[in-house]
Amino acid sequence: MEPYVKDALLEWKEEMESQKREIDEEYEKVKTELQLYSYKFGITKQVLQSTINEEMIRNIKSTYQEPFEEKYNELKLQLKKLEEKRNVFLMFVEKIEGAGVKEQNH
Numbered sequence: 001m002e003p004y005v006k007d008a009l010l011e012w013k014e015e016m017e018s019q020k021r022e023i024d025e026e027y028e029k030v031k032t033e034l035q036l037y038s039y040k041f042g043i044t045k046q047v048l049q050s051t052i053n054e055e056m057i058r059n060i061k062s063t064y065q066e067p068f069e070e071k072y073n074e075l076k077l078q079l080k081k082l083e084e085k086r087n088v089f090l091m092f093v094e095k096i097e098g099a100g101v102k103e104q105n106h
Contacts, residue, residue, distance in 0.1 A: 012096060013092075017093055020090060030082060034075040040068045044068055048061065048065060
């Protein structure tokens with residue numbers, strides 16, 4: 001492989017790795033937030049099961065349970081999209097490496 005082509009592919013690979021790292025960081029943040037909302041939703045559900053007063057149940061559902069569930073579902077979807085992005089950038093890196101460009105060969 002010509003040095004120019006190899007250098008250009010190596011540069012492109014580094015760019016893809018950088019973007020993947022950014023996605024990985026965002027993924028970890030969303031994953032942590034998802035875990036938090038999982039706990040909030042679970043705790044709220046347990047409290048609702050132990051509550052008898054219908055008015056309080058309605059208040060808890062509208063104030064906590066529904067917003068927590070909505071946020072939880074939103075974060076799950078966001079995590080899934082980030083996972084797809086991670087896989088795409090990982091494929092880029094693997095395909096570039098498959099073209100004969102490895103960091104240690106440079």
